[in-house]
Amino acid sequence: xxxxxxxxxxxxxxxxxxxxxxxxxxxxxxxxxxxxxxxxxxxxxxxxxxxxxxxxxxxxxxxxxxxxxxxxxxxxxxxxxxxxxx
Numbered sequence: 001x002x003x004x005x006x007x008x009x010x011x012x013x014x015x016x017x018x019x020x021x022x023x024x025x026x027x028x029x030x031x032x033x034x035x036x037x038x039x040x041x042x043x044x045x046x047x048x049x050x051x052x053x054x055x056x057x058x059x060x061x062x063x064x065x066x067x068x069x070x071x072x073x074x075x076x077x078x079x080x081x082x083x084x085x086x
Contacts, residue, residue, distance in 0.1 A: 002038070007047035014042070014053035021060045036061055044080070 002010065017035070021027050030036065039061075042054035 002042065007045065007050050010042065010045070011047070011049045011053050014039070014050065014057055018053060018057050018060065021057065027061055031061065 017030070017039075021030065036058075039054050039057050042050055043058065045051050045054065
C-alpha cells in the first residue's frame with residue numbers, strides 16, 4: 001500500500017505530522033488512528049528522507065501516555081535503522 005506512494009509525498013506528509021504532533025492530545029489521536037504503526041513501518045523505507053522524518057515522528061510519540069504504552073512497534077525498526085551502515 002505505502003510502497004505505491006511517491007516517497008516525496010510520504011516525506012511531506014511526515015513533515016506535516018511532525019509539525020502538529022507537539023500536543024499530547026494530538027499524539028494520542030494519532031495513536032488511536034493507527035499512525036504509529038504506519039510510521040514505525042516507514043523506518044524501513046528505502047528513501048533516506050522518509051526514514052529520517054519517520055524517526056523524528058516516532059521520537060515525538062513519546063510525549064503521549066498512550067504511545068508510551070505501545071511504543072514497542074517502533075523499537076525493532078529503530079534498532080535496525082541505528083545499526084544500518086548506510
